[in-house]
Amino acid sequence: MTILDLPIELLNQLIVTYLNGLDLHRLAKTCSALKYILTDDAIWHRLAAERKGYDVRPETMTWKQVFYTEARCEHLFDINRSVLQDRILAYLEAMKSPKTLKCTNSNCEIGLPDLWLCLSKGCTSIGCGRTKQKHAFEHYTYGRPHCLTIKINTLEIWCYICKEWIGSLDAHPLERAKASHILSCIKSASSHPTHPLPLLTTDISLNDRRQKERKMYIFGKKDPLCFVAEGWLDEWKEFLIGNAGPPGEIDNGGLVDGRGKFRGNARPNLDYGFMAEGAYDQLVEAYGGGPKLSETELTEEHHGFLIQMIKTWRTPFASEDDPN
Numbered sequence: 297m298t299i300l301d302l303p304i305e306l307l308n309q310l311i312v313t314y315l316n317g318l319d320l321h322r323l324a325k326t327c328s329a330l331k332y333i334l335t336d337d338a339i340w341h342r343l344a345a346e347r348k349g350y351d352v353r354p355e356t357m358t359w360k361q362v363f364y365t366e367a368r369c370e371h372l373f374d375i376n377r378s379v380l381q382d383r384i385l386a387y388l389e390a391m392k393s394p395k396t397l398k399c400t401n402s403n404c405e406i407g408l409p410d411l412w413l414c415l416s417k418g419c420t421s422i423g424c425g426r427t428k429q430k431h432a433f434e435h436y437t438y439g440r441p442h443c444l445t446i447k448i449n450t451l452e453i454w455c456y457i458c459k460e461w462i463g464s465l466d467a468h469p470l471e472r473a474k475a476s477h478i479l480s481c482i483k484s485a486s487s488h489p490t491h492p493l494p495l496l497t498t499d500i501s502l503n504d505r506r507q508k509e510r511k512m513y514i515f516g517k518k519d520p521l522c523f524v525a526e527g528w529l530d531e532w533k534e535f536l537i538g539n540a541g542p543p544g545e546i547d548n549g550g551l552v553d554g555r556g557k558f559r560g561n562a563r564p565n566l567d568y569g570f571m572a573e574g575a576y577d578q579l580v581e582a583y584g585g586g587p588k589l590s591e592t593e594l595t596e597e598h599h600g601f602l603i604q605m606i607k608t609w610r611t612p613f614a615s616e617d618d619p620n
Contacts, residue, residue: 349373352477354469365470369458371443372474379417380478383446384485387413390422390448391486397448399424401431408449409499409539415444415453422448427537449499450506450538451479464507499538510536512579515572517610521591522576523558525551529569532579545585558589560598564605 340359344350350362350373357365367373375383390397390413399406399422406424412432414421419442423432432445436456443457453462453475463475479500513536515521524546531543551568553559562568571579573590580586594603 349376350470350474351376352470352473354473356469362470365468367471367474368468369455369460369462369471371455371457372453372462372471375415375444375474375478379415380481382417383413383415384482386420387446387448387482388485397422399429399431401429401434404429404431406431409447410537411448412445412454413448414442415446416442425537425539427534427539446478447538450503451482451500452503452506452538453478461507461510464510465504466511502535502542505542506536506538509579509582512572512575515570515575517612519572519574521570521606522573523551523562523568523589523591524548524571524576526565526567526569528585529571543583545583546580547585548587548589551589552587556587558593558599564602 337359340363341353344353344359344363348363348367350365350367353359353362394408397407397411398404399411400420401423404424406428410425410428412423412425414423414432414435421432421435421442423435423445424430425447426433433456436442436445443455444453444462445456446453454460455462463472463479465472467475483500509532513533525548528543528546528548531540534540535542548568551559551562559567564570568589576588580588591606596603
């Protein structure tokens with residue numbers, strides 16, 4: 297009796313239970329019959345789900361490709377069906393009274409929109425964000441393995457261990473598929489006729505725009521800079537984290553002097569902030585406004601301190617170039 301004499305169901309069970317990725321690759325090379333068996337995507341579906349917790353598949357991938365994928369945020373796939381059902385119930389309970397919903401810290405009165413629901417099963421924590429009193433972050437830092445949290449009004453996920461938004465536009469298709477699945481399940485439950493809830497669909501509809509513009513906030517030391525009114529930047533940051541709608545047009549009028557040039561006495565981080573010139577140009581296309589205040593227009597006479605500050609910021613420390 298050989299392995300091929302086993303019933304196909306038992307053979308599949310042995311493959312799924314005992315063989316790792318390398319074993320499967322070797323097994324497929326032993327004979328054409330086993331190679332054919334391993335073309336069945338249902339086997340790879342079971343392997344992906346049982347070995348790695350990968351329970352979703354992007355349309356552009358096979359289950360075999362999913363199995364051999366290493367997700368950037370493995371913590372996301374700790375949210376299995378049981379955990380997701382539990383978190384949906386917690387979300388529905390929280391959203392019964394959105395107007396009175398508060399941070400669960402007993403000393404905090406912060407409400408929507410800056411509230412985050414912990415995605416760990418059985419957890420009752422709803423914390424305010426880091427622009428407020430940071431109780432969602434504090435909940436994670438108390439030593440609990442509760443690294444995933446979801447913003448209640450936008451249904452966007454943040455991982456405190458990976459330190460990034462999960463399922464964003466540039467994420468791996470597998471990660472995006474999982475995050476989209478979680479969002480769609482919550483939205484579906486929230487719109488059920490037995491318990492309709494005032495889901496904040498306007499906020500959710502702007503998620504892709506927020507995710508795209510968040511990348512514009514990051515710039516490197518070699519990027520040419522533009523200067524933007526701090527008031528507008530504050531409004532834009534609130535939009536990026538989902539606490540407000542998109543800001544109005546960029547208004548740098550208060551940063552120019554009588555000559556129409558960048559004021560030499562304007563204060564960094566109080567009157568203005570910094571942004572990569574390429575990102576600024578994209579934001580002007582989206583929001584309009586101006587005027588454009590570029591680093592190339594600075595003069596030693598009027599902006600000597602700022603020029604020196606930028607030069608110091610761009611000068612690498614020895615440790616940055618030292619491989620040891």
